[in-house]
Amino acid sequence: MSATLDVSGVSVHFGGVTAVDDAHVSADAGSVTGLIGPNGAGKTTLFNVITGVQPASTGTVTLSGNDVSRLPTYKRARLGMARTFQRLELFWTLSVLDNVMVAAEQAGDPSPADTARTVLERVGVAHLADEQAGSLPTGSARLVEVARALACEPKVLLLDEPASGLDEAETRQLGVLLRGLAAEGLAVLLVEHDMSLVMEICDTVSVLDLGRIIASGPPAEVRAHPLVIEAYLGAA
Numbered sequence: 001m002s003a004t005l006d007v008s009g010v011s012v013h014f015g016g017v018t019a020v021d022d023a024h025v026s027a028d029a030g031s032v033t034g035l036i037g038p039n040g041a042g043k044t045t046l047f048n049v050i051t052g053v054q055p056a057s058t059g060t061v062t063l064s065g066n067d068v069s070r071l072p073t074y075k076r077a078r079l080g081m082a083r084t085f086q087r088l089e090l091f092w093t094l095s096v097l098d099n100v101m102v103a104a105e106q107a108g109d110p111s112p113a114d115t116a117r118t119v120l121e122r123v124g125v126a127h128l129a130d131e132q133a134g135s136l137p138t139g140s141a142r143l144v145e146v147a148r149a150l151a152c153e154p155k156v157l158l159l160d161e162p163a164s165g166l167d168e169a170e171t172r173q174l175g176v177l178l179r180g181l182a183a184e185g186l187a188v189l190l191v192e193h194d195m196s197l198v199m200e201i202c203d204t205v206s207v208l209d210l211g212r213i214i215a216s217g218p219p220a221e222v223r224a225h226p227l228v229i230e231a232y233l234g235a236a
C-alpha cells in the first residue's frame with residue numbers, strides 16, 4: 001500500500017541554484033516522519049513543492065495514491081493537506097479564534113466556531129482565543145498555526161520548525177500532541193531543528209543536505225550515519 005504522502009524525484013532550481021535535487025520522501029498514516037538538515041538544505045522549498053506553493057522542475061507528489069502534482073494549493077488542502085509556516089503566516093489583525101475559524105470555514109466545516117475551540121483546546125492555547133494574533137509571542141503564534149492547520153481535519157500535517165520559539169514545556173507538550181495525532185491516524189511530516197524532539201517522537205527520519213536525501217531510517221540509525229555526521233559538522 002502506498003504511503004499517505006509520497007514525494008518522488010522532486011527537483012527545484014532557482015536560476016543556477018539547485019535547492020532540491022531528486023528528493024524522495026514519504027509520510028505514512030499513523031506515524032511521525034522527521035525531515036532534518038542544515039540551514040539551506042531545501043526543507044522549506046520541499047514543503048512548498050508538496051503543498052503547491054512552489055512548482056517543481058521534476059518529480060511527483062501523491063496524496064492517498066492520487067497524483068496532486070499539478071493541483072493548486074487549495075485543492076491539495078481540500079484533499080487533506082495542511083501545513084504551518086517557518087515564517088509565521090497568521091492574519092495578524094484578527095483574533096486567535098477568528099484565525100482558526102477562517103480555516104475551518106474554508107474547509108467547509110458546518111460549525112467552524114465549535115471546531116476552532118476544540119482544536120485550540122487540543123493544542124493548549126484555548127485561553128488565547130480572544131487575543132489578537134499580532135500580540136502573541138512567537139511560541140504561542142506557532143501553536144495557533146498548528147491549531148489552524150488541524151481545523152482543516154487534514155490527513156497529512158506538515159510542520160515547518162514548529163518548536164522554534166517554544167520553551168521546554170511547550171516543546172514537550174507539542175511532542176505529546178504530535179504523537180497523539182499520529183495515534184489517531186494522521187501522517188505527520190516534521191521539519192525541526194530541535195534534535196531531542198526529533199529523536200524522541202519520530203518513527204522515521206530523512207536527512208536533506210544540499211537538496212538531496214542522504215539518509216533515511218529510524219532516528220538512532222540516521223543519527224549514527226557517517227554522511228549525516230559529516231553534513232552537520234560541515235555546516236557547523
Ligand SMILES: Nc1ncnc2c1ncn2[C@@H]1O[C@H](COP(=O)(O)OP(=O)(O)O)[C@@H](O)[C@H]1O
Pocket residue numbers: 014017018019037038039040041042043044045046
Ligand atoms: N525563492 C527563492 N529564490 C531563490 N533561491 C531560493 C528561494 N527559496 C530558497 N532558495 C534557496 O534554496 C536553498 C534552500 O532553501 P530552503 O528551502 O529555505 O532551505 P531550508 O528550509 O532547509 O533552510 C537555499 O540555498 C536558498 O537560498
Ligand SMILES: [Mg+2]
Pocket residue numbers: 043044045086
Ligand atoms: Mg526552512
